[in-house]
Amino acid sequence: MVIKGVLFDFDGTLTRPGALDFPAIKKALGCPLDQPILEFLDTQPPDLRARLEKILEEEEDRAAEICRPNRGAEKCLSVLKERQIPMGILTRSRLNPIRKALERFKGITIDDFDAIVTREMSLPKPHPEGVIRVAAEMGISPEELLVVGDFRFDVISAKRAGAMAVLLTNGGESVMTPDDPQPDYTITRLEDLPALCPE
Ligand SMILES: [Mg+2]
Structure with a gap:
């Protein structure tokens, strides 16, 4: 399946883990x-x-x-932007903190995202509604969407929506439990993401 869009979790994925304690x-x-x-x-x-x-x-x-941009986040977003791959954010947080945090990213602004869905707009992950909504806003099917996140709920919402899931471990242990759907890919850092979206 060709990947036509990438959907990011925000906290701990695009930002370094730990700001939200x-x-x-x-x-x-x-x-x-x-x-x-x-x-x-x-x-x-x-x-x-x-x-x-x-x-x-x-x-x-x-x-x-x-919060600070996660390791490799600005580079990863810039590469996808250059390749004109639609990008989105799906978060269990609110729009205001996302807007504020993105001001600290170099080379990327909030306008570079084709869809941003927060808990103010959709049922929160692990419900698949947000993933389905982002795919619709991008004009693609969930099967063509690659969902990237650092928590179980990111992977679960992606698989429930029929999307592909990437678990970002940030170098730590996997957070998945044996009963969870498994991610299609596991990466330790965002630098490894663009390679999953071949040109
Ligand atoms: Mg997260």
Whole structure:
């Protein structure tokens, strides 16, 4: 299958891991460590949920101030841009922190992305809705989309949508569990991504 578009996760994929300190955020929210944050918030009564969402949003905005482009991210994006391969971002975060963080990327602006889908616009990963929506916005089928991310939910949403999945390990252990769909490719750094999209 020819790859006609690349869809990136944002935090920990296009940015260096760690700016969003998930264990610390979960502690601040009272979210059990083994539960994903958005799904935990869904189980909270409305008043409490609104308060916790505010805390999460503040943490996301703070992370956007300190995050840095991931190793090889600017190069990878520039190569794809030069080859005119449509690029997108799909995140469980919000648009504002993404916009702010992208200002720190050299040679790339928010306008270089053909589609940016956040939790304000779509059901969050691992739901496949965001992947399907980005493919539609690019005018391609999900099968022609390569989805790149550093977390299980990136791979799961990609495979549920029928897209190809790339797990970015950033040099760490694989985060997949035995019951998860397996990624089509595993790479340790973004420099290795353009080679997966042959010209
Ligand atoms: Mg991530």
